[in-house]
Amino acid sequence: MRIEQLEYLAAVTQHGSLRRASEKLHLSQPALSEALTKLERELKVTLLDRRRSGARISREGRELLPYMLEVLAAVDRLRVAAGTQRTDTRVIRVGTVHAATSTLLVPAVRAFQERHPGTTVEVLTLQQPQIDEGLAEGTIDLGLVNVLDGDDAPIGLEGSDLVHGRPVAVLPTGHRLAARPQVSLEDLRAERFVMMRAGYVMHRFVHRAFGADLPTATHSTDGAEMGKALVAEGAGVTVLPDYSVAGDPLHRAGLLEIRPIAGETTVVTLQLRQRTSLQQPLPVRELATALLDRAAAYREAIGRPATAAS
Numbered sequence: 001m002r003i004e005q006l007e008y009l010a011a012v013t014q015h016g017s018l019r020r021a022s023e024k025l026h027l028s029q030p031a032l033s034e035a036l037t038k039l040e041r042e043l044k045v046t047l048l049d050r051r052r053s054g055a056r057i058s059r060e061g062r063e064l065l066p067y068m069l070e071v072l073a074a075v076d077r078l079r080v081a082a083g084t085q086r087t088d089t090r091v092i093r094v095g096t097v098h099a100a101t102s103t104l105l106v107p108a109v110r111a112f113q114e115r116h117p118g119t120t121v122e123v124l125t126l127q128q129p130q131i132d133e134g135l136a137e138g139t140i141d142l143g144l145v146n147v148l149d150g151d152d153a154p155i156g157l158e159g160s161d162l163v164h165g166r167p168v169a170v171l172p173t174g175h176r177l178a179a180r181p182q183v184s185l186e187d188l189r190a191e192r193f194v195m196m197r198a199g200y201v202m203h204r205f206v207h208r209a210f211g212a213d214l215p216t217a218t219h220s221t222d223g224a225e226m227g228k229a230l231v232a233e234g235a236g237v238t239v240l241p242d243y244s245v246a247g248d249p250l251h252r253a254g255l256l257e258i259r260p261i262a263g264e265t266t267v268v269t270l271q272l273r274q275r276t277s278l279q280q281p282l283p284v285r286e287l288a289t290a291l292l293d294r295a296a297a298y299r300e301a302i303g304r305p306a307t308a309a310s
Helices: 003-015 018-025 031-042 057-083 101-115 128-137 185-189 199-209 223-232 282-303
Strands: 048-051 052-055 091-096 120-123 142-148 159-167 165-174 193-196 218-221 236-242 256-260 267-276
Touching: 003 018, 003 031, 003 052, 003 057, 003 091, 018 031, 052 057, 057 159, 091 101, 091 128, 091 159, 091 199, 091 282, 101 120, 101 282, 120 159, 128 142, 128 159, 128 267, 142 159, 142 199, 142 256, 142 282, 165 223, 193 199, 193 223, 193 236, 199 236, 218 223, 223 256, 267 282
Parallel strands: 091 120, 091 142, 193 218
Antiparallel strands: 048 052, 142 267, 159 267, 165 236, 165 256
């Protein structure tokens, strides 16, 4: 058994297929496949389910993966101690629902890359179920998701709260509702509405808030970034967590305004998710720390505690 064989399996798990892993590793696909086949023979288990659509880690492979990653983490620690660790070829994949991109994610990635200039951070815009699935399968290293009160992380995943906020009405600058200190659900129901697609927490919140009487004129989109762009262009109004809008470039440029929703006490939380009982590689742990540090600085700047508001 060779260390690179374990790294190869981790790469296939991370990137989702033999082909993508071979490209990232700069190794031919037949050579990668042969190396993993030899590992399977040595361990006497099937590590990959090989299908026409691509290879994914098998059930036996998932059971053994934490032990393999522990070995790789130990190798990382050894390299650090020897002063010879290289992180320039490591790729960290972050799945996000595009919440607090400008206020948390981008500053954290920038701070992380000042310390790891050769490490690639790949940011993927996904729905929350896709993020949780990717974390469980090992194809995503870290996830950023919005949760409502009572939402629990799936078995095998753990969540760290980054910031708590409230749903707010997001309006184009100059909109008639922007003249009010707060808006009501009735006000929003009468407007053309930009709805997040099913799979996003704010889709669930809007259905809970409006009940069966949803706005009749709606657009539907993936993620907060496109929702904000549509609102800024005057295509409608929407509802998002305040931390997804305040400080956003469109908000700073004066193209968006936010207003509290009358009587709304729901707490929305931005959560950092990762796999439990798993020793993450050092760069992944440091990016997670950068996100937690940035979130703490953000909370201090806005005077908001780490615990959910009452």
